[in-house]
Amino acid sequence: MTAFVIRRILVNIVVFILIGIGVFLLVRAAPGDPVRMMIRPEDLQEGSEAFIQARREELGLNDPVLVQYGRWFLDAITGNLGDSFVNRQPVSGLLLERLGPTVLLMSTALAISLLIAIPLGTVAAVRRNTSVDYAAAALSLGVISVPSFFLGIVAIYIFSLQLGWLPSSGMSTPGGGGGTDVLQHLIMPAAILGLASAGPLTRYVRGSLIDELSADYVRTAEAKGAAPGRVVTRHALRNSLIPLITIIMINIPQMLAGAVVLEQVFAWPGMGQLAVRAVNAQDYPVIVGFALYVAALVLICNLLADLAYAAVDPRVKVT
Amino acid sequence: MSDLRPSLDTPEVAAAEEVVATETTAAVRSQRRSPLGMAARRFRRNKIAVGGGVFLLLILLLAVFAPLIAQQSPTAVDLGAIRRAPSGEHWLGTDASGRDVFARLVYAARVSLLVGIFAALLAVLLGTVVGAVAGLFGGWLDTVLMRTADMMLSFPSIVILIVLAGILGPSIPILIVSIAITTWPTTARLVRGVTLAVREREYLHAARVAGASRGWMLRKHIVPAAMGQIVVVGTISVAGAILAEAVLSFLGLGVQPPQASWGNMLNDAQSLTVIQSMPWLWLPPGLAIAATVLAVNFVGDGLRDAVDPRQSGRS
Amino acid sequence: MTLDTTEPLLVVDDLAVEFRTDEGVVKAVDGAAFTIDRGEIVGVVGESGSGKSVTAMSILGLVKSGRRVRGSIRFRGRDLGTLPAKELRAIRGAEIAMIFQDPMTALNPVVTIGRQIVEALRLHDKKMSKSAARDRAIELLALVGMPDAAARFRQYPHEFSGGMRQRAMIAMAIANGPSLLIADEPTTALDVTIQAQVLDLLKVAQQETQAATLLITHDLGVVAELADRVVVMYAGRVVEQGDVTTVFTTPRHPYTVGLLESLPRLDRDVDELHPIPGSPPSLLSPPPGCPFHPRCPLARDNCRTDRPELRVVGNGTAVHRTACHYAEELAAVPTEVTG
Secondary structure (H helix, E strand, C coil), rough: CCHHHHHHHHHHHHHHHHEEEEEEEEHHHHHCCCCHHHHHHHHCCCCHHHHHHHHHHCCCCCHHHHHHHHHHHHHCCCCCEEECCCCCCCCHHHHHHHHHHHHHHHHHHHHHHHHHHHHHHHHHCCCCHHHHHHHHHHHHHHHEEEEEEEHHHHHHHHHHHHHHCCCCCCCCCCCCCCCCHHHHHHHHHHHHHHHHHHHHHHHHHHHHHHHHHHHHHHHHHCCCCHHHHHHHHHHHHHHCCCCCCHHHHHHHHHHHHHHHHHHHHHHCCCCCHHHHHHHHCCCCCHHHHHHHHHHHHHHHHHHHEEEEHHCCCCCCCCC | CCCCCCCCCCCHHHHHHHHHHHHHHHCCCCCCCCCHHHHHHHHHHHHHHHHHHHHHHHHHHHCCCCEEEEEECCCCCCCCCCCCCCCCCCCCCCCCCCCEEEHHHHHHHHHHHHCCCCCCHHHHHHHHHHHHHHHHCHHHHHHHHHHHHHHHHCCCCHHHCCCCCCCHCCCHHHHHHHHHHHHHHHHHHHHHHHHHHHHHCCCHHHHCCCCCCCCHHHHHHHHHHHHHHHHHHHHHHHHHHHHHHHHHHHCCCCCCCCCCCCHHHHHHCCCCCHHHCCCCHHHHHHHHHHHHHHHHHHHHHHHHHHHHEEEEHCC | CCCCCCCCCCEEEEEEEEEECCEEEEEEEEEEEECCCCCCEEEEECCCCCCHHHHHHHHCCCCCCEEEEEEEECCEEEEECCCHHHHHHHHHHCCCCEEEECHHHHCCCCCHHHHHHHHHHHHHHCCCCCHHHEEEEEEHHHHHHCHHHHHCCCCCCHCCCHHHHHHHHHHHHCCCCCCCCEECCCCCCHHHHHHHHHHHHHHHHHHHCCCCCEEECCHHHHHHHHHCEEEEEEEEEEEEEEEHHHHHHHCCHHHHEEEEEEHCCCCCCCHHHCCCCCCCCCCCCCCCCCCHHHCCCCCCCHHHHCCCEEECCCCCCCCEEEEEHHHHHHCCCCCCCCC
């Protein structure tokens, strides 16, 4: 087990470094000169060409790419991702302070999606080809077809502007605050994000439960005299939820994508909002930092997916 | 049977009892009709899929004949008529620059379908080549290509698109290529699987001995065998690509104004005033995206059931 | 519960089960009839597709997509087909228990062996405490010859060999002291060396519980070794039945003769093997008349049109029935297969 974990961690580190190289090269290949980016257009005057050259030299931008990469890499592994072009603050700090809200949003959404997907998928699988099953299928197809940002706008229109039940943006009311206040701000984005990922998860639970229900051990349980409910919950569902843990882990990065968009709609002060702002302002250090954070999240989730599977399924013996 | 006890089971019969025992009725299908003919027949019986197809055809006609349908120009700025409510002159009102929303909606269909279809085509092409190469050559090349594909699949595509658009700058060609880059692995996995299966078949061993090239194998055997599923994956990719374009344009990272796309029309709806009092600005493009993507997914689901009936109702 | 002592323990009467497929209706069982007495071992033999497994599954109502179109299954005088679901569940696993073909898949992979046996016990004895059930389960595991039963109790199916799993399966089946055991190809999925052990264990289990046993198999050797009576099925029908010695020494159906002649024997040369020519009929459109006629050396015109019913043959000392118009002609041919 330990050897397996160590091997997987090492592989993931290598992949992470490769992604880092990719992002680094991509930024270098990008159109535009980072030094010019850092200078406000109004400060750009006659004679600043010499200043720009001096600045390039100073920043090491005239060195060979490999040297530049080495320097960047050494900085990056010590947690120094550079400063934002826009507000000159360290990128790591900017990202870290926005990590919390994003994690809060995503974990709430994950809980919501499981609360929808597991019961709905189970009922759809047990009552195949009934109206419940069709409703579940319609919901799944609906939420993957309707863009979540549009759902967000509609929700704001209904619940904030027409009914006045929930705040439309931000994470807390300025001046006010407290747990219930944050909760009120959280409900809409988390519910929409949760609903969006509940679609595919419901289909997954249904499909895997249908497979399990036709397994021989289910027939054994029936032959023992177990009631249908017990056969489903104690036997089939138990087996179908094991791969679900892996699916959830793999789905977390996809959920982040949804969070990025919804943070924009609901002005939720998370990493996604920061990233979209950075992209619109061509703030490369922040974009790169965000990309590396996402890459790390994806790799950690993949690793956890493998480990969770090994931990839960007695059949998986990792050596 | 390895022992002296007699086995009464012949393989075909064993398979037949399997059918009865496991009650998988779909497996007892005859091969009398051609697979394509049967698939088409099954698709036509699926009313929802046919409905989706008809709707898509209408959207396509709308896009092609946009200049005939929209009486106004989609880009003509009229600062004297900003954010007007719908009227006889402007059926869906005007936007923040006084441009006709209906005209923009109709012309935007062109952009959305263009990006959707071309990105999906490119992704399928790329995926087919990569999958076939991985399957045909095997070895380390296979490992590297498939690991890359898995890696791409595990990354959230919208995030990759945002980063790419942020670094390379927003434009339609970059959008198409970026979406294709994030979508090809599904096709690659599929085609690789088919390639391995086809390669195992006897006649190809014979064909290889006879000096057939890999290109010939790809054209004559692999692509035809995978075609049905490629079409399904391609169709579903179109839905994904239309959504991706909409999201990116909504965030201001995709299609840039003054050119209209359904996504960037919604970009205006980031202010509460617009959401509250000018629903004609955001409701029509939002509904257009939802309806189109839903229709594409209906067609995709219908095609999947038609191509592979055993999968119907599953996962 | 009414204990009708005149009726056999289980009466399968004119049972017909159909499956609807896209290609048409598959008549998996088409008028099967036989009985089992208390404590008796009855072997049901036939090729795959003969309907023997579907018949066995029908007894406990475990055939999900199939439809029973005719006939009845009476257990202790009660028609299992019309019993409310709850009462049927009370019988399943308690009075009638089942042993399945593939112990690799028939046990739940994520539940320990012990808990699966405990579940069987506590489902039918709600008052039984967890610790009592645990002790009883370990006792059962020891009874089926599981070494170190207490440790095995906590293990998962994948930690067991195929033979050990089948032992656990048998322990689970006899847990509630059933009066009828249904064993569906209990040895088919096992290694040859293990098969003999499991057969011995089945004998022990049968003696221990005094349960009548319905042994579904395609293996005539297993029947010869274990069964008191044999029922031969072909294309969803019973074509011959009687006590094992009578049927195996004086078969009165050409299909049974064919089965016995296709049996390899150590005392005969391999070139004397006579496999039955042709293949089993399609259950979608079974041939008219006797379903065996396309493969039968005795077939005449009326075999192609008239369906033969089961009738008593032989000297009548033991009840021996066959469904062949020309059974008497077989009596003239001395069969060499005599055990």
